[in-house]
Amino acid sequence: MDNYSVKKLSKLAGVSVRTLHLYDKLGLLKPSVRTEARYRLYGEKELLRLQQILFYRELDFPLKEIGAILDDPAFDVVQALEGHKKALLARKERINTLVGTIEKTLVTLKNNTMLQVEDLYDGISREKMEAYRTEAMTKWGKETILEAEETLRSFSKEEMETLKKELNDITAQLTALMTGDPKSKEVQECIARRYQIILRLTGGQIKTGKLEYFRKLGELYVEDNRYTPVNGLPSMELALFIKEATAHYVNSQKQ
Amino acid sequence: MDNYSVKKLSKLAGVSVRTLHLYDKLGLLKPSVRTEARYRLYGEKELLRLQQILFYRELDFPLKEIGAILDDPAFDVVQALEGHKKALLARKERINTLVGTIEKTLVTLKNNTMLQVEDLYDGISREKMEAYRTEAMTKWGKETILEAEETLRSFSKEEMETLKKELNDITAQLTALMTGDPKSKEVQECIARRYQIILRLTGGQIKTGKLEYFRKLGELYVEDNRYTPVNGLPSMELALFIKEATAHYVNSQKQ
DNA sequence: TATAGCCTATGACGTAAGGTAAGGGTCAAG
DNA sequence: CTTGACCCTTACCTTACGTCATAGGCTATA
Numbered sequence: 001m002d003n004y005s006v007k008k009l010s011k012l013a014g015v016s017v018r019t020l021h022l023y024d025k026l027g028l029l030k031p032s033v034r035t036e037a038r039y040r041l042y043g044e045k046e047l048l049r050l051q052q053i054l055f056y057r058e059l060d061f062p063l064k065e066i067g068a069i070l071d072d073p074a075f076d077v078v079q080a081l082e083g084h085k086k087a088l089l090a091r092k093e094r095i096n097t098l099v100g101t102i103e104k105t106l107v108t109l110k111n112n113t114m115l116q117v118e119d120l121y122d123g124i125s126r127e128k129m130e131a132y133r134t135e136a137m138t139k140w141g142k143e144t145i146l147e148a149e150e151t152l153r154s155f156s157k158e159e160m161e162t163l164k165k166e167l168n169d170i171t172a173q174l175t176a177l178m179t180g181d182p183k184s185k186e187v188q189e190c191i192a193r194r195y196q197i198i199l200r201l202t203g204g205q206i207k208t209g210k211l212e213y214f215r216k217l218g219e220l221y222v223e224d225n226r227y228t229p230v231n232g233l234p235s236m237e238l239a240l241f242i243k244e245a246t247a248h249y250v251n252s253q254k255q
Numbered sequence: 256m257d258n259y260s261v262k263k264l265s266k267l268a269g270v271s272v273r274t275l276h277l278y279d280k281l282g283l284l285k286p287s288v289r290t291e292a293r294y295r296l297y298g299e300k301e302l303l304r305l306q307q308i309l310f311y312r313e314l315d316f317p318l319k320e321i322g323a324i325l326d327d328p329a330f331d332v333v334q335a336l337e338g339h340k341k342a343l344l345a346r347k348e349r350i351n352t353l354v355g356t357i358e359k360t361l362v363t364l365k366n367n368t369m370l371q372v373e374d375l376y377d378g379i380s381r382e383k384m385e386a387y388r389t390e391a392m393t394k395w396g397k398e399t400i401l402e403a404e405e406t407l408r409s410f411s412k413e414e415m416e417t418l419k420k421e422l423n424d425i426t427a428q429l430t431a432l433m434t435g436d437p438k439s440k441e442v443q444e445c446i447a448r449r450y451q452i453i454l455r456l457t458g459g460q461i462k463t464g465k466l467e468y469f470r471k472l473g474e475l476y477v478e479d480n481r482y483t484p485v486n487g488l489p490s491m492e493l494a495l496f497i498k499e500a501t502a503h504y505v506n507s508q509k510q
Numbered sequence: 511t512a513t514a515g516c517c518t519a520t521g522a523c524g525t526a527a528g529g530t531a532a533g534g535g536t537c538a539a540g
Numbered sequence: 541c542t543t544g545a546c547c548c549t550t551a552c553c554t555t556a557c558g559t560c561a562t563a564g565g566c567t568a569t570a
Contacts, residue, residue: 106336106337515554530553
């Protein structure tokens with residue numbers, strides 16, 4: 001009898017020694033014997049009781065209630081279990097609601113919100129992307145690049161559509177005006193509008209590093225020769241768009 | 256601007272003032288202004304942020320993570336939500352398991368375990384029952400009655416079946432032996448067996464008060480003329496059984 | 511017999527998200 | 541000037557342990 005030390009019992013039942021200490025202090029599971037050195041020794045009876053405790057614990061009963069159940073034989077176990085079942089079902093219902101909310105949120109987010117960082121480089125091989133990122137960071141500063149990435153990410157798919165459409169309009173107009181005077185009012189207007197778009201892209205302030213980053217990113221896409229203007233790759237399209245848009249701006253600055 | 260005192264904001268958002276204090280200390284929601292008297296004042300911006308906090312809190316996000324989401328715009332909300340959804344689904348699965356365990360336990364308990372206190376008096380009108388209980392308690396002591404009730408409750412349906420069958424056997428035998436010598440070996444044997452059953456019913460010790468309680472309880476059932484030996488009323492059957500069994504015992508004691 | 515190596519004990523602090531005071535200032539109205 | 545409503549900080553309480561820190565106990569081997 002009384003063979004089990006704390007460690008033995010803890011291993012047997014799969015609980016920690018600390019847990020046994022706690023249960024002792026709470027009066028939930030007292031050792032049958034305390035040696036002279038105050039070592040705790042448990043017997044078979046205690047092992048059995050521990051099993052019961054763990055059964056109820058598994059069911060998420062609070063320890064207090066477990067004590068009440070085990071110590072008061074008149075305790076209405078059936079009612080306790082039924083009450084507990086009801087509580088669990090309520091919790092489950094709540095979780096269902098939460099999951100529903102999350103799913104709804106995810107749908108709107110995915111349709112409507114920013115691109116993921118990795119999406120930005122979608123279409124570029126990972127090595128190239130990391131090389132470019134590192135290079136860009138040393139060249140124009142880590143902050144600048146992070147900011148630029150954040151700027152790109154801040155565009156929703158919807159906005160992307162709008163910007164793309166505007167670009168197409170401008171491109172079409174410019175093409176149509178190709179034959180005429182490059183300093184005509186219409187051409188100037190297109191350039192002005194393009195400038196507006198750049199402002200929007202850069203978040204209102206134009207920083208050379210950022211622009212260069214955008215432009216080279218666009219070139220990378222083209223280099224990798226993977227550009228097929230199908231849907232589903234908004235980041236790539238965005239980059240190409242930026243490349244075109246900024247190219248003109250940078251050129252006009254040089255002149 | 257900065258119109259909301261702690262109380263106003265707490266009412267507006269449906270949280271406690273303590274919660275606002277806590278969020279302030281955690282840096283999750285700082286008031287926009289502190290008056291000279293260190294009063295907290297919040298503005299519209301803070302109200303908005305609080306709404307967001309509460310949104311994630313509703314989804315059971317820990318406050319730390321909420322802070323991370325709101326303060327780091329690069330935080331991957333989609334991934335966080337998806338991870339959280341997975342965690343919630345796991346919790347739901349666990350609850351399903353728990354509910355299953357409880358249901359199984361309930362089935363075995365209900366088939367196999369003690370009767371409820373009220374079941375003991377099932378078949379007797381409530382007034383009569385309470386009158387009898389009170390009377391019995393004053394007559395034989397509250398403790399005795401509680402103990403007797405506990406004894407009755409400690410019989411499972413299964414045990415009931417066994418006992419009933421034994422009683423039927425004895426009764427049949429006694430009926431068959433009616434015509435012969437009442438002091439014959441067979442009759443004596445039946446009486447002995449009956450005594451064994453009484454011992455089991457009383458938990459090994461025979462107390463007069465307990466026996467009387469059992470006997471009168473059985474009589475009450477008969478008085479109420481409600482005894483129909485259908486299934487589903489084990490307590491009533493038990494009482495009747497005890498009545499018959501104890502009646503003989505008490506009579507034999509008197510002689 | 512000394513010591514290394516494991517075992518044990520108690521006590522205390524930390525966790526998450528607040529609840530519940532205690533003790534004491536502040537503000538506006540009557 | 542008082543009163544009542546409001547506000548402040550500090551601090552302890554909750555659950556079910558995990559994780560030290562400190563100190564003593566037991567046993568085998570050198």
